[in-house]
Every structure is written in structure tokens, then in C-alpha cells.
Amino acid sequence: MMERLLLDVANVSKCFGGVHALDSVGLKVPHGSIVGLIGPNGAGKTTFFNVITGLYPADSGIFLFDGKSYVPESVSEVTQSGLARTFQNIRLFGEMSVLENVMVGCHCRSSAGVLGAIFRFPSTKREERSIRDKSLQLLAYVGLSEYAAMEARNLSYGHQRRLEIARALATEPKLLALDEPAAGMNATEKLELRELLLRIRADGKTILLIEHDVSLVMGICDSLTVLDYGKVIASGKPADVRVHPEVIRAYLGQGAV
């Protein structure tokens, strides 16, 4: 049976001066799957995320999201269409509370405009209550309820990463793109992250994951695409990718596979 693709991109290229960060990269993400994007440092993984989420314009590429052509030129439009991401370097609003950080994510789906915010119409107040409730539910979902009132900057590193995931989920994405969510986590936090990602998939979301922790990636991904020097060198099921000669060559010396 043909898999229904949520993200289907082809021939994506991006140069920075003389550096070919992405060279005709193609990647397919089926609905309801976890797809891993891996590769050595500098392979082009984050650049790929930046391009598909509208942060950097691609030099070329064909982009389909949920069966429709899309032009990833604006982060807000990409988010509206259902693609949310987290960042390798955590980007939370440190002085806002944990709850407020999630509420910010919810606002991308709210209808109250500037007038509503100024005049506080009854409909605006109702919407704000429902955003608050939804944010509290999301905090419970990622296991951060007890920290709702704390300033985000005071959370532990692992909890900050979970908060980023909650904020991304608040935008009601179809595709959640996570850039190294396990970076800096200890073994227990990684296990908890693994459970959370599996739960997110079981609840019907699709995940695209950049991650250097190979055992995490091999353990939860349905398929993997491997980049090296901006090119796809392998893609397929984790068990096949793990023994692919090009992948072994690219990681040789790093002991990663």
C-alpha cells in the first residue's frame, strides 16, 4: 500500500557563499511516522529545517505539505499551515512563565486581533480562558504542570526542551520538527523524551527529528535519511541504514553507528 505523505520535498538546494549546505536534498515524511534526519556535524540538517520552515529561502526545491504545494518563505505562514519546530539552541521566552510560553504558541490559532486585545470583548476573554485551559492541558501532557508559574529560564535544561515541545504542540501542528531534542539531556531525561515522542506519534502527530543520539534515533524512527556534506547518502529503515557502507564511512571515527 502507498504511504500517504505529509511532507514531500525534492531537489532542495541551499548555498552560503561557496558552501553547498544542501545539494538536491529529497525527503519524504509519511503521515503518522517518526522520520529521523541524521548526519555528521555540518552535514546540513539544521539548514534543511531552516529552509522547510521558512527561516532561510531555498535556492531551489519542490515542496509539498499534506498533498499541497507550499512555498516556505514565511515562518508564520508555515506554522499556520501546520508545521511547527523546536530549535537546537533553546529559544524560550526566559522571563515569561512556563504557562505563558505555551500560551504564546496557542495564539497563532486565536482569532482575537489588536482591537480584541485592547477592548477585551467578551469573546476575547472567552478565547483567552480556553487558551489558558489548553495550555495547562499541554503542560500536563509533557509532564510540566507543577512548573506552570515558574519563569521558563529557571527550568532545568531537560524541562526547557519539553517546554519547547509543548509550545510547538500548542500551534496544533500536523508535523512537529524537532532539532536535537535530546541534546544536553541525561539518561533518565532521554528515556522520558523517548516515551513522550512515542506518545505524540500514537496521538496522531507526525515527527521529523534531527538527533545525534543514535540509540534514540534507531529505537524510535520508522525511517531515516542521512545527510553528509549537504547530500543524501542513504535513506530507509533504521536497520538498513545502520549497515549502509556510506553511512559507516561518514560516521567512521565518531563511533556513532
Ligand SMILES: Nc1ncnc2c1ncn2[C@@H]1O[C@H](COP(=O)(O)OP(=O)(O)OP(=O)(O)O)[C@@H](O)[C@H]1O
Ligand atoms: N547562516 C549561515 N551562514 C553561512 N554558513 C552557514 C549558515 N548556516 C549553516 N552554514 C554552513 O552550512 C553547513 C551546514 O550547516 P548545518 O548547521 O545545517 O549542519 P548540521 O548538520 O545541522 O550540523 P550540526 O549537527 O553541527 O548542527 C555548514 O558548513 C555550516 O557552516
